[in-house]
Amino acid sequence: MTKKHIIISDPSLRDGNHAVAHQLSQKQIAEYCKRADKAKIPIVEVGHGNGLGASSMQLGEAPISDKVTLITARESLKYSKLGIHVIPGFATIEKDIKGAIDYGVDVFRIASHCSEADVTKNHIEFLRKADKEVYGVLMMSHMISIEQLVQEAQKMESYGAQGLVFMDSAGHYLPTDVKQRVEALIDSISIPVGFHGHNNLGMGVANSLAAVGSGALLLDGTICGFGPGAGNTQLEVLVAVLTMEGYDTGIDLYKLLDAAIWAEKELIEEIPVIRPISIVSGMAGVFSAFLKPVKRIAEKYDVDPRDVFFELGRRKLIAGQEDLILEVVIELANAKQKELKAGSI
Numbered sequence: 593m594t595k596k597h598i599i600i601s602d603p604s605l606r607d608g609n610h611a612v613a614h615q616l617s618q619k620q621i622a623e624y625c626k627r628a629d630k631a632k633i634p635i636v637e638v639g640h641g642n643g644l645g646a647s648s649m650q651l652g653e654a655p656i657s658d659k660v661t662l663i664t665a666r667e668s669l670k671y672s673k674l675g676i677h678v679i680p681g682f683a684t685i686e687k688d689i690k691g692a693i694d695y696g697v698d699v700f701r702i703a704s705h706c707s708e709a710d711v712t713k714n715h716i717e718f719l720r721k722a723d724k725e726v727y728g729v730l731m732m733s734h735m736i737s738i739e740q741l742v743q744e745a746q747k748m749e750s751y752g753a754q755g756l757v758f759m760d761s762a763g764h765y766l767p768t769d770v771k772q773r774v775e776a777l778i779d780s781i782s783i784p785v786g787f788h789g790h791n792n793l794g795m796g797v798a799n800s801l802a803a804v805g806s807g808a809l810l811l812d813g814t815i816c817g818f819g820p821g822a823g824n825t826q827l828e829v830l831v832a833v834l835t836m837e838g839y840d841t842g843i844d845l846y847k848l849l850d851a852a853i854w855a856e857k858e859l860i861e862e863i864p865v866i867r868p869i870s871i872v873s874g875m876a877g878v879f880s881a882f883l884k885p886v887k888r889i890a891e892k893y894d895v896d897p898r899d900v901f902f903e904l905g906r907r908k909l910i911a912g913q914e915d916l917i918l919e920v921v922i923e924l925a926n927a928k929q930k931e932l933k934a935g936s937i
Contacts, residue, residue: 792874823864
């Protein structure tokens with residue numbers, strides 16, 4: 593029986609950048625790329641945590657430019673394809689995309705908030721005309737219904753996307769949620785479907801298995817789960833489990849495990865673990881990278897960070913709206929003071 597082939601994309605040097613305030617060095621990028629290449633990982637994604645063109649005061653400034661990042665990775669990858677994450681608005685065609693093509697990027701993943709696929713149209717169409725490999729990506733996908741997810745995916749396919757990846761950016765899904773969405777997408781679009789998981793509820797690998805079991809052909813995972821908060825789907829565990837389940841990834845497991853051993857020492861400041869606050873973040877459906885600012889601001893105003901996460905989830909905040917965390921914390925602090933005053937009367 594022929595094993596089903598699953599394409600693995602590794603965003604360790606992009607999503608992992610969130611966990612270190614986007615401070616990965618040129619040396620770390622080069623060294624990890626060499627190890628990923630030896631392991632024959634199909635796609636290695638690099639860059640600022642928010643993608644191409646996102647280095648800024650508001651989102652965090654990277655120590656090296658996109659140009660240096662891409663050229664460094666390109667020189668270190670012989671087998672693996674070089675991939676990047678692109679959010680229109682941060683990255684423009686003239687300023688960023690054309691340069692990325694010149695620097696040797698193979699795979700462009702054009703991403704938007706799950707309900708805003710329209711903003712990817714120009715980027716996807718331009719890249720398809722340039723004969724580049726292009727995927728559409730829908731972030732924070734739990735925030736819309738399955739029917740809406742299908743509609744947004746159909747838009748990306750109509751623009752020319754060659755695959756559709758939906759992200760569980762907050763680590764909110766359970767396997768049944770993933771299964772339902774993959775099946776709905778496969779029934780509604782003709783391009784391959786992919787899944788990107790986070791591990792807030794410990795479901796990263798289980799959700800990925802549910803995705804491929806339902807027909808997905810592309811999965812994301814990061815080395816040692818390197819990523820914000822509780823981290824991403826752990827790549828080396830994912831590949832091991834896929835192998836046990838009879839799937840083919842083409843990845844050399846021993847070389848991948850060697851890369852994980854190196855990454856623990858040289859790449860990752862703190863191995864991601866599922867902490868109580870990460871669980872609340874996943875339940876609330878809040879972007880994992882909000883963890884540090886929520887904890888910091890909540891502590892300053894003596895507010896329970898769990899309450900903050902549930903309120904952020906109720907308001908459906910997304911990446912790029914970090915400034916609103918302070919507003920929410922102050923409102924909760926004021927409400928707490930009113931309760932205390934009322935109780936003392």
